[in-house]
Each structure stands twice: as C-alpha cells, then as structure tokens.
Amino acid sequence: MSDHHLRTVNESGFPLQIAVEHLIREQAPGGWKVRYVEHAWRNDDGTQYGFVDLVIQNYADTAVMVLECKRVRDVDWIFLTSTGVAKSSRESKSWITRWVAPSFKFFSWQELPIDPPSPEASMCVVRGQSTNGARPLLERVASEVVASTEALAHQEKDYRRVNANASFRAYFNVIVTTAKLVVGSFDPAEIMLSDGELNGGKFTEVPYVRFRKQLLDATEPLTPFDFHELDVARSRESTVFVVNADNLAQFLEEFDFDNRAADRFM
Numbered sequence: 001m002s003d004h005h006l007r008t009v010n011e012s013g014f015p016l017q018i019a020v021e022h023l024i025r026e027q028a029p030g031g032w033k034v035r036y037v038e039h040a041w042r043n044d045d046g047t048q049y050g051f052v053d054l055v056i057q058n059y060a061d062t063a064v065m066v067l068e069c070k071r072v073r074d075v076d077w078i079f080l081t082s083t084g085v086a087k088s089s090r091e092s093k094s095w096i097t098r099w100v101a102p103s104f105k106f107f108s109w110q111e112l113p114i115d116p117p118s119p120e121a122s123m124c125v126v127r128g129q130s131t132n133g134a135r136p137l138l139e140r141v142a143s144e145v146v147a148s149t150e151a152l153a154h155q156e157k158d159y160r161r162v163n164a165n166a167s168f169r170a171y172f173n174v175i176v177t178t179a180k181l182v183v184g185s186f187d188p189a190e191i192m193l194s195d196g197e198l199n200g201g202k203f204t205e206v207p208y209v210r211f212r213k214q215l216l217d218a219t220e221p222l223t224p225f226d227f228h229e230l231d232v233a234r235s236r237e238s239t240v241f242v243v244n245a246d247n248l249a250q251f252l253e254e255f256d257f258d259n260r261a262a263d264r265f266m
C-alpha cells in the first residue's frame with residue numbers, strides 16, 4: 001500500500017471501526033460479541049436512514065449496544081452542565097422490548113440504571129466548533145445513534161415476539177471515539193453576564209460520559225399525561241454513552257444492569 005493510499009484510508013473512520021470490531025471479536029470483554037457490522041437501518045417514516053457501524057450483544061442476549069465509531073485528531077470533547085457540576089450517575093434511558101403474550105408489555109424508551117456510573121452532561125464543547133452555528137457534531141451523531149437504535153428494535157420486533165426464550169432485550173446507544181473526554185466543573189455565579197465567559201474552573205479527563213438530552217429529531221407529541229410528570233423535559237431525553245476508545249474494554253467489562261430495577265420489566 002502506497003503512502004498516498006495509507007493516508008486516504010487513515011483519513012476515514014474505518015480503521016477505528018475495524019479496530020473496535022477486532023477487539024470485541026478477539027477479547028470478548030464482558031462476554032460481548034459482534035452481532036452486525038455496517039448494518040442498514042431506516043426509521044418508520046423513512047426520513048432517517050443509514051448504516052450502524054457495529055451492533056454487539058451480551059452473552060445472555062438480553063442487551064444490545066449500537067456502536068458508532070468516531071475518529072478525531074488532537075481534539076478534546078469537553079462536557080458541561082448548567083449547574084457547573086457533572087454528577088456521577090447510574091441513570092440511563094434504554095429501549096426496552098418485553099413480550100408477554102399476547103402483546104408487548106414494553107416497547108419503548110425506559111429508565112434503567114446501569115453500571116458503571118459516569119458523569120452525566122447535556123453540553124459538549126469542541127475547539128473550533130461554534131455553538132451558535134449548525135448543530136454541533138456530537139448532537140448530530142448522538143441523534144442518529146438514538147434513531148438507529150430505535151429502528152433496530154423495530155426491525156427485531158417480530159423476532160422478539162415469536163422467540164419465547166428471548167422475550168426481553170434492552171438496547172443502548174454508544175459512541176466510541178478517539179477524542180479525550182473532559183468534564184468541566186465551575187461556579188455558574190462567576191460567569192459575568194457582560195462577556196459570557198467562564199473565568200475559572202477545573203477540567204478532568206474521564207474514560208466515559210453519559211450524554212443526556214432531547215436528541216430524537218422526530219418524537220411523539222406531548223400528551224396531557226406528560227404534564228403529570230414531575231419533569232416533562234427529562235422524561236423525553238435520551239442517553240448516549242460516550243466512551244474513549246482506549247477505555248472501551250473496561251467499559252464493556254463493567255457494564256451491567258441494576259437487577260432490582262430490571263425486575264419491573266419482568
């Protein structure tokens with residue numbers, strides 16, 4: 001392979017995707033295995049479609065991750081919250097499919113606590129990327145991952161119904177990236193309204209982050225029931241696990257359901 005060809009390949013994201021697939025096939029961290037590669041998906045109304053980089057499943061076939069691989073160079077992804085503190089969280093929104101004859105008891109996004117805990121944030125800052133321009137990179141990618149996960153659950157809907165031994169499955173959204181993941185901590189009271197700039201803070205590199213916000217481009221309209229919820233906005237959010245590639249094996253080894261919380265779906 002010539003240097004020109006090598007540069008062309010390395011400018012794409014495929015080497016990272018191939019490396020992640022190789023890691024999972026060869027090491028099976030946490031018992032995870034590859035289910036699909038470059039898997040085609042399309043949402044119900046046909047407005048969104050594409051290819052999932054990788055779909056992996058756990059040894060019990062009760063959990064699936066939709067993995068999007070993003071190779072970046074010399075860029076940190078800095079995560080912030082409006083409170084100034086990205087608290088460690090076990091909360092997660094996952095798609096739950098649960099068949100109890102003669103119908104689906106659950107077929108929707110549901111809260112399901114997951115280990116390992118990680119900081120949770122709703123904002124991501126990337127050098128050279130304006131937050132006032134086009135939709136930021138991470139939001140675009142995360143939105144597509146959530147849409148593709150939901151589409152995959154719909155693809156497998158009939159299988160989940162007819163296979164009585166596999167009537168429960170949880171689907172999770174994951175972005176694997178070469179970017180360093182950094183969480184910022186600061187005091188919002190110290191941001192001056194006159195210039196809108198942060199004058200100090202602490203920035204800590206972490207192995208993975210829960211990126212949580214309202215990400216789906218097309219979502220169900222609000223109903224009167226929604227307004228009985230204590231937090232309507234949070235109930236409509238999605239969770240995307242953002243994992244630094246060097247820490248992917250550790251993340252998969254530690255990933256686990258909260259069994260007591262999962263019992264409500266059984």
